[in-house]
Amino acid sequence: MSKFVGHRRVERLLGWDFVGMVMATRKNKVQKTKSKALKAKTRGAGGLDAKRHDAVGRKSAKPAALSAGEWFEKLAAVQARLRAPDGCPWDREQTHASLRTYLIEEAYEVLEAMESGDDAKFAEEMGDLLLQIVFHSEIAREEGRFVVSDVIREVHDKMVRRHPHVFGEKRAKDSAEVLKNWEQIKKEERIAAGKKAGEESKGEKKTASLLDGVSKALPAALEGFQLTRRAARIGFDWDSVEGVIDKVKEETGELREAVGAKDAELVEEEMGDLLFAAVNVARFLHVDPEIALKKANAKFSARFRQMEKLAAERGKTLADVPREEMEGFWEEVKKVASGE
Numbered sequence: 035m036s037k038f039v040g041h042r043r044v045e046r047l048l049g050w051d052f053v054g055m056v057m058a059t060r061k062n063k064v065q066k067t068k069s070k071a072l073k074a075k076t077r078g079a080g081g082l083d084a085k086r087h088d089a090v091g092r093k094s095a096k097p098a099a100l101s102a103g104e105w106f107e108k109l110a111a112v113q114a115r116l117r118a119p120d121g122c123p124w125d126r127e128q129t130h131a132s133l134r135t136y137l138i139e140e141a142y143e144v145l146e147a148m149e150s151g152d153d154a155k156f157a158e159e160m161g162d163l164l165l166q167i168v169f170h171s172e173i174a175r176e177e178g179r180f181v182v183s184d185v186i187r188e189v190h191d192k193m194v195r196r197h198p199h200v201f202g203e204k205r206a207k208d209s210a211e212v213l214k215n216w217e218q219i220k221k222e223e224r225i226a227a228g229k230k231a232g233e234e235s236k237g238e239k240k241t242a243s244l245l246d247g248v249s250k251a252l253p254a255a256l257e258g259f260q261l262t263r264r265a266a267r268i269g270f271d272w273d274s275v276e277g278v279i280d281k282v283k284e285e286t287g288e289l290r291e292a293v294g295a296k297d298a299e300l301v302e303e304e305m306g307d308l309l310f311a312a313v314n315v316a317r318f319l320h321v322d323p324e325i326a327l328k329k330a331n332a333k334f335s336a337r338f339r340q341m342e343k344l345a346a347e348r349g350k351t352l353a354d355v356p357r358e359e360m361e362g363f364w365e366e367v368k369k370v371a372s373g374e
Contacts, residue, residue: 104197109165110182115173130173137166147327195219209354217267255323258313266317278318282311340367 116125137192140163147159171174171182196219198204206212220265224246244267265271271277285308316323340361345352352360357369 072256082134104195110168111164113168117172117176125169128169128173130170132247133166133169137170140166142328145328195223213267217244217264253324255309255313255327258310259317259323262314262317272318275315275318278311278315282308282315285311337367337371340370 112240113125116122140159143157144156144163147155150156154329167185168182171180171185175181196216196217199206199215202214206215217253221242221244225242228242244264245261248264250257252260262271285304289304289308291300292304313323318324341360342352344363344366346356352363355363
């Protein structure tokens, strides 16, 4: 097969000829039919009226908007083209492993765009995140593992299955009952999946846990949030926020003791316990610790940059300013930020 013929075949497979040329041909046929009908209808009214009607018909014709499904197919086709033998060298080099960083980055950029209030940016970043799903699915297709339609079907079936109060006969009186049912359904799914995978072969029985499914690849704060949230859904939780805050105080005291003992391993352990307790406070107050910390990071970054600006305005470099003066800059920036 010649290279030219190969390219034309790829274009047809990607839908370019089918979507572009066929739709254009169909549109031309429709327009010609309409034009003939208008001319026949207005023939008795004179050539000028016929031309006027024909012009109006052409002016009002608008291209049909593509559906979400059609746009998705075009996006999948673009990614397949980029991964083709004569596609983009960078795209062809990527693997599931090499794309991990981009997947995480795109997720955080979606959050940043969401908080910015810029809808155009929000839509753009969600598109970038969607591309990661399409990219990974294309790699899997090439390896004969699954295709993107499998991805869509799985999540579609899952959402229907886990909402029996909407798509089935079951009823839920409030969101708390919905979440409880959701976790029970997930547990049943894990048990079924375990049996299918033969986890009970060789006489070894694996006990299912409510915490199964919490990914260890999550950022530590988010993992702690998910673990404590699942435990809380079955009643393993504090009675009030005061109890959780007291736990933070307790862990702070134990960290002080570890620091005093100059035991590096114990310091690390107690530091972890303190952070875990702080995550639990956030979860109890319905605050996502990861997002809260990201906002705190942004606030610190903005204030520190203002400190650098203040130092520069006074002919200094912040790194050369004494600690006491730095503290003064910090308090000054805080007052400006709070509107005092």
